[in-house]
Each structure stands twice: as structure tokens, then as C-alpha cells.
Amino acid sequence: MKLDQETLLTRKRYNRTSIFYDVMDQMIKSDTRKTILSQAIGKVLEVGVGTGKNLEFYPSDCQVTGIDLSPGMLEKARIKANKLNLPVNLIEMDAQHMDFSDHHFDTVVATCVFCSVPDPIKGLKEIKRVCKRNGKIILLEHVRSDNPVLGKIMDILDPLTVRMMGPHINRRTVENIEKAGIHIQSVQNQGINILKLIIGEP
Numbered sequence: 001m002k003l004d005q006e007t008l009l010t011r012k013r014y015n016r017t018s019i020f021y022d023v024m025d026q027m028i029k030s031d032t033r034k035t036i037l038s039q040a041i042g043k044v045l046e047v048g049v050g051t052g053k054n055l056e057f058y059p060s061d062c063q064v065t066g067i068d069l070s071p072g073m074l075e076k077a078r079i080k081a082n083k084l085n086l087p088v089n090l091i092e093m094d095a096q097h098m099d100f101s102d103h104h105f106d107t108v109v110a111t112c113v114f115c116s117v118p119d120p121i122k123g124l125k126e127i128k129r130v131c132k133r134n135g136k137i138i139l140l141e142h143v144r145s146d147n148p149v150l151g152k153i154m155d156i157l158d159p160l161t162v163r164m165m166g167p168h169i170n171r172r173t174v175e176n177i178e179k180a181g182i183h184i185q186s187v188q189n190q191g192i193n194i195l196k197l198i199i200g201e202p
């Protein structure tokens with residue numbers, strides 16, 4: 001896996017964050033994860049699987065492949081996966097250059113990932129490529145606020161959150177999904193309007 005400078009830096013940040021990620025991250029409620037992941041079917045790819053917080057919520061007949069850039073995050077995910085009665089394959093891989101053939105997965109999932117992928121459009125194009133033509137893309141992402149004042153504050157704080165923990169807080173992910181050529185079927189706010197569930201198809 002040959003990584004550019006920014007991707008290497010992202011990996012380094014998430015290796016550091018992996019130590020306290022599960023305690024610190026309260027952005028997505030377990031109930032929300034459960035509801036969203038009940039829609040997954042068949043061969044599932046989870047991009048940016050992180051510490052594996054979604055794994056327990058997949059229907060038991062799914063075959064899950066999880067990829068992540070950070071060995072530190074994957075190590076935690078492996079501990080969770082080993083306790084589950086679910087076939088899970090965890091692989092260190094860059095979402096911007098996936099090693100899967102075209103149209104391979106029935107469902108592709110990512111939760112709070114495209115805030116961190118250095119070139120989000122490249123990663124989203126890869127999702128489109130590896131998802132089957134009639135497959136489903138499920139993305140839960142936090143985005144830059146539409147509110148002009150809050151949006152500006154997010155722009156100002158962004159360099160700080162990236163350096164401290166890894167994620168950008170001012171990504172325009174819905175627009176990026178469109179730019180990647182994914183057909184958006186629905187966009188739903190999840191409680192707050194900066195956290196969005198986006199359902200699409202390739």
C-alpha cells in the first residue's frame with residue numbers, strides 16, 4: 001500500500017486516536033447504528049470500519065468486509081469481531097485505492113469516514129465502482145453546517161480538529177457524493193442537521 005503524505009498523516013492520527021476513540025466518540029447513538037445497519041444485505045463492505053462500532057448491528061446473514069487505513073483502529077475492531085457470530089474480514093486498505101473488483105458488493109457502508117479521507121471524492125468514486133449496479137450505498141456523515149455563522153466557525157476550528165484527532169468538521173459531503181457520480185436517493189438529518197444519513201446507488 002503506497003500512501004501519499006496526507007494519507008500517511010491521517011493514518012498516524014487515527015493510530016493515536018484509536019487508544020481513546022471508543023470512549024470519546026459519542027456522535028452516533030447505538031440505536032441509530034442499529035436502525036441504519038438493519039438495511040444492509042448480502043456481501044457488505046464497510047469503509048473506514050474504525051474500531052468496529054457497527055459490527056454488532058449487521059444482520060447475521062451478512063458477510064462483512066471492513067477496511068481501514070489505521071492498524072490501531074483495526075486492532076480494536078478485531079477484538080469486537082472475535083466476539084461476534086458473524087463472518088467478518090478486516091483488512092488494512094486505503095479507501096482511495098481499493099483492491100476489490102468492480103461491482104463486487106451488495107451493500108457499501110461508511111459512518112463518519114468521509115470527514116477524514118484526504119481525497120473524499122476519490123474514495124466515494126471507489127465506493128461507486130465496487131458496489132453492484134443494483135446495490136445500496138449507506139452513508140452516515142457529519143457535514144459543514146448550512147448556517148452561515150456556524151459554517152464559518154466550523155471553517156475556523158477545522159485545522160484544530162484535524163490536527164488533534166483526524167476529522168475535518170467542514171466537509172461538504174453531500175455535494176462530494178454527487179460529484180463522485182453516486183445517485184442520491186434520500187438525505188435525512190439525524191437529530192441535528194449536521195449529521196446526515198445519505199442513501200444512494202451507483
Ligand SMILES: C[S@@+](CC[C@H](N)C(=O)[O-])C[C@H]1O[C@@H](n2cnc3c(N)ncnc32)[C@H](O)[C@@H]1O
Binds near residue numbers: 093167
Ligand atoms: C471518525 S472514524 C469513524 C470510524 C467508524 N466508521 C465509526 O463509525 O465509529 C474515521 C475512520 O476512517 C478511517 N479512514 C480515514 N481515512 C481513510 C482512508 N483513506 N481509507 C480507509 N480508512 C480511512 C480512519 O482510520 C478511522 O478509523
